[in-house]
Each structure stands twice: as structure tokens, then as C-alpha cells.
Amino acid sequence: MSKFAIVFITIAVLILLSVGKYISVKNTLVAKNEAVKTSWSQVDIVLQRRADLIPNLVETVRGYAKQEQTVFGDIAKARSQLLSAGTPEQKISANAQLDGALGRLLLIVENYPQLKSNENFLRLQDELAGTENRIAVERQRYNDTLKDYNIYVQQFPNSVFASSLGFKPNTAYFAATEGSREVPKVNFVPSTPQPAPAH
Numbered sequence: 001m002s003k004f005a006i007v008f009i010t011i012a013v014l015i016l017l018s019v020g021k022y023i024s025v026k027n028t029l030v031a032k033n034e035a036v037k038t039s040w041s042q043v044d045i046v047l048q049r050r051a052d053l054i055p056n057l058v059e060t061v062r063g064y065a066k067q068e069q070t071v072f073g074d075i076a077k078a079r080s081q082l083l084s085a086g087t088p089e090q091k092i093s094a095n096a097q098l099d100g101a102l103g104r105l106l107l108i109v110e111n112y113p114q115l116k117s118n119e120n121f122l123r124l125q126d127e128l129a130g131t132e133n134r135i136a137v138e139r140q141r142y143n144d145t146l147k148d149y150n151i152y153v154q155q156f157p158n159s160v161f162a163s164s165l166g167f168k169p170n171t172a173y174f175a176a177t178e179g180s181r182e183v184p185k186v187n188f189v190p191s192t193p194q195p196a197p198a199h
Helices: 003-062 069-084 088-109 119-154 158-165
Strands: none
Touching (some): 003 069, 069 088
């Protein structure tokens, strides 16, 4: 076999291996990117469910705690931002604000013993707690899927193919908010019982 034939075969084999690797990486990138989108859609569904529960919860609390207008306004604003957010980054940011506002609402409830025994409030609180658990699970799945995608995109030689195909690392992770890292302050001063709302 001539040297030319050996060189030609070697080049042909290298080209075939490169094309095969390119196709393999592209298919894997597409699959991982779709997994991120699917995982995000699950997060979005449970965030929407929580947003749908909030107005009923707020109205129930408002019947007992009319003077807490600032918290009600913060919740309405955060919920509106969540519902109008277009990108995962915007939804994650709006969700963090909503988490804080809901936390303040649930602290207010401690001052209203009759509210804590209201059947409608207890049902809504249970639904919200179940939704919060589902949100936590879906957030973790999403972050894990996103991490897997980002690692693949940034590993060599995948990174060479990924950048030429337009696949970039995605930084839209859910992270703990600053407020969630603080130890809550508990006040053991007994509250004055509030009268039940007039019906």
C-alpha cells in the first residue's frame, strides 16, 4: 500500500471520527437542553399553582388582619411580577420576592388565634404547604438537570462543538435567598386576641 493511500485512509478515518463525535455531541446537547426545558416547565407549573392559591389565602387573612396592608401589597406585587415574568431568571427573582412576602404573611397569622382555627384558612394553608413541598422537589430536579447540562457543555471537547452550535452554559439556578439563611426571630410575648371578623 502506498504512502498516499495510508495518508488518505488516515485522514478519512479522522474525518469520520470527527463527524461522528460532532453528531453525538449535538444529539446529546439537544437532549440535555430539552431536559432542562422540561424540568423548568415542571417548576413553572407548581409556581403557577402557588400563585393561584395566594389570592384566596390573602383574602382569608385579610378578613382577620385588615391593618396588615403593607404585607398584602407586597404579596400582590410579587405575585404580579411572577405571573408577568418571561424568562426563568425573571421568574426565579420574582419567586424569591414572593417567598419573602408569604413568609411575612404567615408570621402575621401567629397574632390571630381565631384565624389559625378557621377551617378555610387551614385548608388553604395545607394546600399551600403541599405546593411548597412540590416546588422544593421540582426546584432541586431543575437545578440538578441544569447542572448536568452545564457540565456537559463546558467539558472538552464538547465545549468546542457546543459553542459552534450555539449552546452556552445556563446560569438560571434557584439559590437560597438571603432571608432564608437568617435564623427567624421568635417573640414569646403573648398577643392580644383579635375579634373575629363580622359576617
